[in-house]
Amino acid sequence: MNKINIDLTQMQPGETGIVKEIQGGQGFVRKLQSMGVRPEKKITKVSSHFWRGPQTVEVDNIQIAIGFGMARRILVEVKR
Amino acid sequence: MKIEKILLVGNPNVGKSAIFSRLTGAKVIISNYPGTTVEFTQGKLKLGEETALIVDVPGTYTLEPTCKAEDVACRMVKEGGVAINIIDATNLERNLNLTLQLLEKDISVIVALNMWDDTKHRGISIDVKKLEEQLGVPVVSTCGLSGEGIKELIERLPQAKARSLPVSSDTQKWEKIGKIVEEVQKLTHRHHTFLEILEDLSIKPLTGVPIALGIIYCSFWVVRLIGENLIGHIFEPLFTKLWLPLLMKLSAFLVEGSFLHHILIGNFIEGKINFGQSFGLLTTGLYVPIAMVLPYIFSFYLILGFLEDLGYLPRLAVLADNFMHHLGLHGYAIIPFILGLGCKVPGILATRLLEERREKFIATTLMAVGIPCMAQIAMIVGLVGQRGGKFVAIIFFVLFLLLIIKGLALNRVLKGASPEILVEIPPYRMPQIQAVIKKLWMRLSGFLKEALPLVLLGVLFVNILYTLKIIDFFAYIFAPVLTGLWGLPKEAISALMVGFLRKDVAVGMLGPLNLTTKQLVIGSTILAIYFPCIATFVVLMRELGIKDMLKSALIMIIVAVSTGAILNLIL
Numbered sequence: 001m002n003k004i005n006i007d008l009t010q011m012q013p014g015e016t017g018i019v020k021e022i023q024g025g026q027g028f029v030r031k032l033q034s035m036g037v038r039p040e041k042k043i044t045k046v047s048s049h050f051w052r053g054p055q056t057v058e059v060d061n062i063q064i065a066i067g068f069g070m071a072r073r074i075l076v077e078v079k080r
Numbered sequence: 081m082k083i084e085k086i087l088l089v090g091n092p093n094v095g096k097s098a099i100f101s102r103l104t105g106a107k108v109i110i111s112n113y114p115g116t117t118v119e120f121t122q123g124k125l126k127l128g129e130e131t132a133l134i135v136d137v138p139g140t141y142t143l144e145p146t147c148k149a150e151d152v153a154c155r156m157v158k159e160g161g162v163a164i165n166i167i168d169a170t171n172l173e174r175n176l177n178l179t180l181q182l183l184e185k186d187i188s189v190i191v192a193l194n195m196w197d198d199t200k201h202r203g204i205s206i207d208v209k210k211l212e213e214q215l216g217v218p219v220v221s222t223c224g225l226s227g228e229g230i231k232e233l234i235e236r237l238p239q240a241k242a243r244s245l246p247v248s249s250d251t252q253k254w255e256k257i258g259k260i261v262e263e264v265q266k267l268t269h270r271h272h273t274f275l276e277i278l279e280d281l282s283i284k285p286l287t288g289v290p291i292a293l294g295i296i297y298c299s300f301w302v303v304r305l306i307g308e309n310l311i312g313h314i315f316e317p318l319f320t321k322l323w324l325p326l327l328m329k330l331s332a333f334l335v336e337g338s339f340l341h342h343i344l345i346g347n348f349i350e351g352k353i354n355f356g357q358s359f360g361l362l363t364t365g366l367y368v369p370i371a372m373v374l375p376y377i378f379s380f381y382l383i384l385g386f387l388e389d390l391g392y393l394p395r396l397a398v399l400a401d402n403f404m405h406h407l408g409l410h411g412y413a414i415i416p417f418i419l420g421l422g423c424k425v426p427g428i429l430a431t432r433l434l435e436e437r438r439e440k441f442i443a444t445t446l447m448a449v450g451i452p453c454m455a456q457i458a459m460i461v462g463l464v465g466q467r468g469g470k471f472v473a474i475i476f477f478v479l480f481l482l483l484i485i486k487g488l489a490l491n492r493v494l495k496g497a498s499p500e501i502l503v504e505i506p507p508y509r510m511p512q513i514q515a516v517i518k519k520l521w522m523r524l525s526g527f528l529k530e531a532l533p534l535v536l537l538g539v540l541f542v543n544i545l546y547t548l549k550i551i552d553f554f555a556y557i558f559a560p561v562l563t564g565l566w567g568l569p570k571e572a573i574s575a576l577m578v579g580f581l582r583k584d585v586a587v588g589m590l591g592p593l594n595l596t597t598k599q600l601v602i603g604s605t606i607l608a609i610y611f612p613c614i615a616t617f618v619v620l621m622r623e624l625g626i627k628d629m630l631k632s633a634l635i636m637i638i639v640a641v642s643t644g645a646i647l648n649l650i651l
Contacts, residue, residue, distance in 0.1 A: 013284070030142060030144065030250070031141070031502065032502075033177075033250065033254075034141035034142050034174070034177055034178075035141060035174065035502075035504060036171075036173065036174040038254065046280065046283060046284070047283055047284040047285060047288075048285075049285045049398070049399070049401065049402060050285055050402065051402050052402075053285070053401055053402045054398050054401045054411065054500075054501050056283050056398060056505065060171055060173055060174060061170060061171060061202065062171055062174070062504060062505075063279070063283065063504070063505040063507075064502070064503070064504050064505065065283075065394075065397075065398040065401070065411075065501055065502070065503050065504075065505055066500075066501070066502055067401070067410070067499075067500025067501045067502060068500070069500050070500050070502060
């Protein structure tokens with residue numbers, strides 16, 4: 001198993017990874033941080049909706065839905 | 081120390097409103113989705129001899145404002161008082177960020193560790209004593225829904241302390257939080273409960289979409305079942321068995337044909353009082369809002385309240401996100417739409433959840449035209465339903481089609497893109513019966529207080545206009561549009577005029593006109609879309625400003641005129 005870096009939309013449903021980087025403005029980063037998504041946190045993909053729909057993830061027992069474009073700016077490390 | 085002002089501060093979805101209503105006993109709406117309290121609520125709390133003002137601050141993740149609601153929250157904290165920081169015990173780590181930010185301000189803080197009952201079955205155990213030592217302010221475990229811990233919270237209020245810690249960076253705070261959580265919290269393995277399995281199924285697209293369709297279908301089925309039974313078994317008999325004999329006596333006393341008889345009882349239809357068509361204040365004026373509309377309002381808000389408190393609506397928002405993007409909105413806009421099905425006033429107020437002006441304009445304009453309120457739906461079902469369910473379906477299909485077409489068009493025409501959804505999906509929580517009933521009661525009494533006077537005013541207004549022959553004058557002026565374009569009799573102008581006041585009475589006014597089924601379908605559709613009722617108009621103007629409101633109104637009128645004409649051609 002290798003560690004690889006992908007963005008959140010590329011994760012498989014049920015897969016767990018570690019958040020590595022959030023790209024974007026300060027407001028966006030801070031908002032995600034305060035919702036529990038920040039570097040070095042464990043993140044599990046719950047589901048992804050068709051046609052570039054929102055991505056649902058779970059961090060600390062809490063589920064969050066993130067729009068596709070935003071999810072692309074969240075980089076995670078997974079083992080595959 | 082005298083406490084003058086208490087602020088309830090916390091993240092969205094931590095049960096702040098429930099604690100607020102426990103502390104004040106005041107009437108507030110408690111809901112499970114973020115942002116219901118963008119406008120803050122305040123009440124009073126008795127502390128021995130003294131009374132303190134208590135403010136329910138909008139839910140916020142940080143004290144650095146990233147949106148309007150958070151901005152309000154920050155300003156309130158600056159004004160001072162004692163802050164009760166409410167945190168979700170099942171999600172300690174994230175909630176503590178706000179706590180640490182509060183501790184850096186010059187404000188006394190006490191922490192309420194809420195949703196304490198949830199921690200047990202989630203396999204979380206927190207050492208409250210240790211947390212108190214770590215934070216340096218009192219910590220009380222509470223459960224807003226059951227009221228557990230509220231008494232202790234009030235007793236310990238005077239112990240609240242201002243720490244005024246030195247300001248630290250985000251990274252430093254998260255490091256500190258990590259240490260605190262490690263120290264005080266222990267997680268044990270837990271089995272997935274039934275509700276959690278349901279949570280997963282209802283958010284995955286393959287199972288979620290069928291579940292959503294099923295829930296929507298069942299909701300409408302139940303709303304109709306309850307509504308029809310209330311009408312058939314309670315309200316209809318009440319009016320015909322108890323109220324009618326009284327009115328007959330009054331009618332004999334007033335003498336048919338007199339002015340007062342005309343205003344109070346209205347016209348006899350085939351020699352009798354007809355609650356649907358007589359159009360007197362005491363006949364149709366009471367019958368429409370109470371016996372035809374109220375039962376549906378009751379059943380709709382009962383089901384809606386249940387779904388809100390269960391926490392289903394944010395899931396629906398996520399599932400609808402893709403579809404809503406085509407209309408220039410993101411999924412969350414479906415929540416104002418659903419509220420708008422009850423009444424457009426709260427629906428339009430809920431568009432405050434949407435951040436951008438463009439979104440707000442699209443959402444309110446679509447709602448004002450494409451979404452009929454429950455009062456109107458009840459009347460359409462009651463009146464048009466007599467001619468066959470097919471025709472009711474045609475009306476709703478046309479309205480839905482208009483909603484889509486207008487959304488697609490506005491999304492094209494208006495500059496800018498639709499923003500993306502970023503929302504927390506709260507866990508399912510079994511709704512508390514008291515909370516659902518309290519909310520239902522507020523909404524019902526709101527309906528009676530606001531709608532009943534307007535309905536009576538509408539009936540009075542139209543009777544006076546008839547007597548003064550003013551209606552005839554307008555009917556003559558608007559005949560080209562009404563008859564020429566829409567194929568309606570020119571007398572339908574009275575319904576359009578009353579429609580500015582209340583849509584339910586307006587639909588009811590189509591009843592006595594002896595319309596063909598086609599005319600009835602066209603008339604009801606136009607009444608739904610040509611202009612919002614006065615209450616909606618007022619909030620629209622307040623929310624959008626006059627310029628955007630005029631733009632929105634112009635769109636409505638154009639859509640109504642052309643839709644009526646097209647229906648007249650193709651039906």
